[in-house]
Amino acid sequence: MSKKIVLLPGDGIGPEIVAEAVKVLEVVDKKHKLGLKFEEELIGGSAIDVHGVPLASSTLEKCQAADAVLMGSVGGPKWDTLDSSIRPEKGLLKIRYEMGLFGNLRPAILYPQLADASSLKPELVAGLDILIVRELTGGIYFGEPRGIRLLDNGERQGYNTYVYAEHEIERIGRMAFEMAMKRNKKVCSVDKANVLEATVLWREVVQSLSREYPEVELSHMYVDNAAMQLVRQPKQFDVIVTGNMFGDILSDTAAMLTGSIGMLPSASLNKDKRGLYEPVHGSAPDIAGQGIANPLATILSAAMMLRYSLDQGEAADAIEAAVGKVLDDGYRSADIFSEGCTKVSTKEMGDAVVAAI
Amino acid sequence: MSKKIVLLPGDGIGPEIVAEAVKVLEVVDKKHKLGLKFEEELIGGSAIDVHGVPLASSTLEKCQAADAVLMGSVGGPKWDTLDSSIRPEKGLLKIRYEMGLFGNLRPAILYPQLADASSLKPELVAGLDILIVRELTGGIYFGEPRGIRLLDNGERQGYNTYVYAEHEIERIGRMAFEMAMKRNKKVCSVDKANVLEATVLWREVVQSLSREYPEVELSHMYVDNAAMQLVRQPKQFDVIVTGNMFGDILSDTAAMLTGSIGMLPSASLNKDKRGLYEPVHGSAPDIAGQGIANPLATILSAAMMLRYSLDQGEAADAIEAAVGKVLDDGYRSADIFSEGCTKVSTKEMGDAVVAAI
Ligand SMILES: CC(C)[C@H](C(=O)O)[C@@H](O)C(=O)O
Numbered sequence: 001m002s003k004k005i006v007l008l009p010g011d012g013i014g015p016e017i018v019a020e021a022v023k024v025l026e027v028v029d030k031k032h033k034l035g036l037k038f039e040e041e042l043i044g045g046s047a048i049d050v051h052g053v054p055l056a057s058s059t060l061e062k063c064q065a066a067d068a069v070l071m072g073s074v075g076g077p078k079w080d081t082l083d084s085s086i087r088p089e090k091g092l093l094k095i096r097y098e099m100g101l102f103g104n105l106r107p108a109i110l111y112p113q114l115a116d117a118s119s120l121k122p123e124l125v126a127g128l129d130i131l132i133v134r135e136l137t138g139g140i141y142f143g144e145p146r147g148i149r150l151l152d153n154g155e156r157q158g159y160n161t162y163v164y165a166e167h168e169i170e171r172i173g174r175m176a177f178e179m180a181m182k183r184n185k186k187v188c189s190v191d192k193a194n195v196l197e198a199t200v201l202w203r204e205v206v207q208s209l210s211r212e213y214p215e216v217e218l219s220h221m222y223v224d225n226a227a228m229q230l231v232r233q234p235k236q237f238d239v240i241v242t243g244n245m246f247g248d249i250l251s252d253t254a255a256m257l258t259g260s261i262g263m264l265p266s267a268s269l270n271k272d273k274r275g276l277y278e279p280v281h282g283s284a285p286d287i288a289g290q291g292i293a294n295p296l297a298t299i300l301s302a303a304m305m306l307r308y309s310l311d312q313g314e315a316a317d318a319i320e321a322a323v324g325k326v327l328d329d330g331y332r333s334a335d336i337f338s339e340g341c342t343k344v345s346t347k348e349m350g351d352a353v354v355a356a357i
Numbered sequence: 358m359s360k361k362i363v364l365l366p367g368d369g370i371g372p373e374i375v376a377e378a379v380k381v382l383e384v385v386d387k388k389h390k391l392g393l394k395f396e397e398e399l400i401g402g403s404a405i406d407v408h409g410v411p412l413a414s415s416t417l418e419k420c421q422a423a424d425a426v427l428m429g430s431v432g433g434p435k436w437d438t439l440d441s442s443i444r445p446e447k448g449l450l451k452i453r454y455e456m457g458l459f460g461n462l463r464p465a466i467l468y469p470q471l472a473d474a475s476s477l478k479p480e481l482v483a484g485l486d487i488l489i490v491r492e493l494t495g496g497i498y499f500g501e502p503r504g505i506r507l508l509d510n511g512e513r514q515g516y517n518t519y520v521y522a523e524h525e526i527e528r529i530g531r532m533a534f535e536m537a538m539k540r541n542k543k544v545c546s547v548d549k550a551n552v553l554e555a556t557v558l559w560r561e562v563v564q565s566l567s568r569e570y571p572e573v574e575l576s577h578m579y580v581d582n583a584a585m586q587l588v589r590q591p592k593q594f595d596v597i598v599t600g601n602m603f604g605d606i607l608s609d610t611a612a613m614l615t616g617s618i619g620m621l622p623s624a625s626l627n628k629d630k631r632g633l634y635e636p637v638h639g640s641a642p643d644i645a646g647q648g649i650a651n652p653l654a655t656i657l658s659a660a661m662m663l664r665y666s667l668d669q670g671e672a673a674d675a676i677e678a679a680v681g682k683v684l685d686d687g688y689r690s691a692d693i694f695s696e697g698c699t700k701v702s703t704k705e706m707g708d709a710v711v712a713a714i
């Protein structure tokens with residue numbers, strides 16, 4: 001039985017890093033007999049250049065029919081001046097929405113080999129391992145009405161709608177509790193219930209859902225405090241669950257705590273556990289095409305793909321172990337390089353992971 | 358000519374810290390002949406206990422008639438179970454809105470004497486001096502419609518509205534540019550223009566306003582990136598201007614970068630430069646009544662009050678210099694205490710500042 005994987009390399013460094021992840025996947029495919037089949041499609045700026053839109057409907061259909069999607073990154077200065085309706089990011093937002101990828105898992109892990117890279121003091125981040133569970137298909141990202149309108153007094157007004165229905169909160173809450181059960185059994189739900197009614201409901205639904213998970217310790221935190229606590233004492237967290245907008249902000253904060261955002265993968269899952277996998281970092285147009293980007297976040301995203309959408313935990317473990325070994329052996333791409341290590345190119349890093357498998 | 362100051366000590370440690378700020382103000386009043394007149398009123402939980410609401414209309418009227426308002430902090434577990442419409446925070450939101458305090462200034466300054474308190478590595482934060490200019494009377498905090506409604510399918514849905522009109526963006530943008538002119542002439546405007554239409558307009562208005570300030574270097578940053586950059590390289594910022602919700606999150610992140618949130622003041626100004634002044638920290642119910650809270654953030658808020666609402670820059674400078682001296686002399690409240698310093702109570706800290714003036 002073969003497994004269809006759609007590759008969406010995207011823009012900037014996307015094609016370079018996805019190529020390395022594919023190389024790694026091909027090796028584990030052979031070893032673990034996964035029957036992977038790859039199909040490559042366009043997304044973002046490169047799709048705009050060819051199709052005039054950041055996500056063609058034929059691409060979307062292929063993604064919906066696939067077992068999983070592995071993405072690179074989208075966006076770049078070339079498309080920054082386009083009308084906002086056809087900007088590269090819209091392709092990403094559309095695929096998330098249309099595939100129903102409501103559950104975004106963003107681990108923030110500090111690799112012991114890279115402990116120095118953090119801007120935080122070592123004792124505060126040593127061993128850091130947080131999982132941010134971000135709602136990805138609702139909230140203010142997709143709420144209607146939205147737009148820019150002309151008021152009677154002649155001035156313009158921009159508006160968006162922050163909206164969550166009970167079932168949306170419940171399903172993402174459930175994903176967070178399930179993840180916590182496999183981890184340290186702590187969930188912190190982040191909201192702004194002292195100001196926003198949408199998050200008053202959020203808090204209530206998460207609270208009542210927690211009755212189904214008596215083993216999990218649930219806490220609630222206002223988003224401003226959570227942003228503070230992430231900087232102050234990040235290791236107090238295990239799983240953080242929150243809405244789309246707060247999750248965007250907090251997951252980037254958490255990622256940056258590790259100091260090595262070039263290492264962090266993410267998964268976006270739908271109710272059938274099919275999903276889209278992508279590195280947390282962006283398309284880095286400034287270094288695109290130079291062969292120096294770090295492919296590890298994408299390689300680790302491929303590992304998440306095997307684990308969550310293909311149920312191949314062993315193969316995923318093998319990739320993650322290989323990445324650990326490569327770091328142990330002192331291989332570093334430019335973004336994580338430090339004195340005494342071996343600086344390698346994108347391709348050499350991919351080769352090193354392949355060799356370690 | 359006398360100047361009316363309304364004191365709103367509020368809840369938790371509020372009364373203790375405001376008392377010390379008043380002591381300090383009385384001394385500079387005498388020295389600089391400011392003609393200050395104090396009137397004390399209730400806000401938050403303590404107002405709920407007496408008036409049944411977190412901000413009585415008589416209190417609001419007095420604040421509106423005053424030259425400035427000095428607040429402590431609101432909230433505490435005693436009022437956490439009340440219906441959200443009469444929670445202590447609503448008093449704060451109401452006074453901001455009714456007094457038209459659209460411009461919230463939140464400096465994040467690392468005092469060299471407290472450099473060790475930061476969770477960031479010393480070299481990243483040494484000399485840190487950022488000013489966050491947060492819009493405070495608009496955005497999703499006050500947008501209508503808002504609430505929790507029953508959908509046709511029987512489930513509930515929570516909703517809020519994120520909304521900004523051109524004049525709201527322009528006036529806060531102007532405040533940021535004016536502040537930058539007195540500082541390092543750099544403004545970073547934070548939005549999420551790749552997703553939210555409300556912030557597409559935000560970016561546009563700030564951009565066109567910048568033509569009036571050719572000396573100021575303007576940049577735009579998405580909020581997720583800004584949250585990251587604050588952790589990665591905070592000293593790249595001078596003035597950050599942003600909306601109410603993003604400002605809530607980013608100003609707390611920035612405050613925490615200093616590691617000494619007990620030191621940070623804030624000002625909330627209206628178009629006539631009248632304002633409300635309060636520490637950035639909360640009501641700390643866990644230590645209330647023990648006489649150990651740090652009054653310096655409130656004392657520094659009083660200095661901001663003299664500078665911005667009373668046009669008494671010299672008196673403000675005197676207070677700030679005294680706080681510097683007290684730190685130099687090694688006086689520390691419990692929250693900023695470190696080995697080798699002299700631990701002092703709330704009252705002793707106030708006395709030390711008074712002595713230093
Ligand atoms: C590119 C952008 C639309 C996107 C988001 O805001 O979700 C990105 O920041 C992310 O977090 O994946």
Ligand SMILES: CC(C)[C@H](C(=O)O)[C@@H](O)C(=O)O
Pocket residue numbers: 194195224446449450605
């Ligand atoms: C108490 C709360 C309503 C308030 C806010 O969100 O504005 C606080 O967090 C602040 O930043 O002053």
